[in-house]
Amino acid sequence: DAGITQSPRHKVTETGTPVTLRCHQTENHRYMYWYRQDPGHGLRLIHYSYGVKDTDKGEVSDGYSVSRSKTEDFLLTLESATSSQTSVYFCAISVTSYEQYFGPGTRLTVT
Amino acid sequence: GENVEQHPSTLSVQEGDSAVIKCTYSDSASNYFPWYKQELGKGPQLIIDIRSNVGEKKDQRIAVTLNKTAKHFSLHITETQPEDSAVYFCAALFGNEKLTFGTGTRLTIIP
Numbered sequence: 001d002a003g004i005t006q007s008p009r010h011k012v013t014e015t016g017t018p019v020t021l022r023c024h025q026t027e028n029h030r031y032m033y034w035y036r037q038d039p040g041h042g043l044r045l046i047h048y049s050y051g052v053k054d055t056d057k058g059e060v061s062d063g064y065s066v067s068r069s070k071t072e073d074f075l076l077t078l079e080s081a082t083s084s085q086t087s088v089y090f091c092a093i094s095v096t097s098y099e100q101y102f103g104p105g106t107r108l109t110v111t
Numbered sequence: 112g113e114n115v116e117q118h119p120s121t122l123s124v125q126e127g128d129s130a131v132i133k134c135t136y137s138d139s140a141s142n143y144f145p146w147y148k149q150e151l152g153k154g155p156q157l158i159i160d161i162r163s164n165v166g167e168k169k170d171q172r173i174a175v176t177l178n179k180t181a182k183h184f185s186l187h188i189t190e191t192q193p194e195d196s197a198v199y200f201c202a203a204l205f206g207n208e209k210l211t212f213g214t215g216t217r218l219t220i221i222p
Contacts, residue, residue: 044210097208102154
């Protein structure tokens with residue numbers, strides 16, 4: 001998986017609790033992305049980063065925040081999880097924003 | 112907004128036959144079109160991509176064609192094998208930084 005790890009790999013949490021997902025890369029790539037994958041929707045971009053402390057919104061950013069204080073780590077936070085945020089979350093990295101390489105994913109269930 | 116449509120949603124072919132998956136995109140400024148293969152429980156894997164300055168690209172049994180005038184591109188898999196069974200996603204790059212994905216095609220190779 002191109003030097004990308006995601007943690008945790010599985011998580012079950014309750015509605016209203018905060019959740020943070022971590023993406024870690026060993027490739028020193030500039031770009032990092034968070035996507036969610038849901039049946040019938042493919043992959044949808046939540047947020048992305050084009051450098052340390054440089055982030056921008058994607059298609060489905062409401063309810064999510066991100067932070068990138070180091071090149072290798074990109075954190076996705078759900079401030080107050082809702083059932084609609086039950087999904088599989090994928091991190092991706094890229095040198096130039098073209099070829100993107102994906103991590104193994106985190107399955108999040110909000111009960 | 113940016114949109115990528117992918118067809119068909121499911122496809123079954125006999126082993127050894129060819130498979131074709133088609134995508135259309137909305138933004139004529141898009142210049143990069145990757146294809147991903149996703150196996151069960153794994154992250155999407157980049158298998159081939161094409162940029163707007165070429166019309167076709169091949170890599171062994173897989174090829175991608177691009178028609179910029181009609182704004183569509185296709186994935187062709189020849190001599191299909193059981194290990195080709197997976198979900199395939201097309202994508203298009205918008206604004207030089209964001210990929211928009213199609214909704215996926217589940218390809219099943221019948222032995």
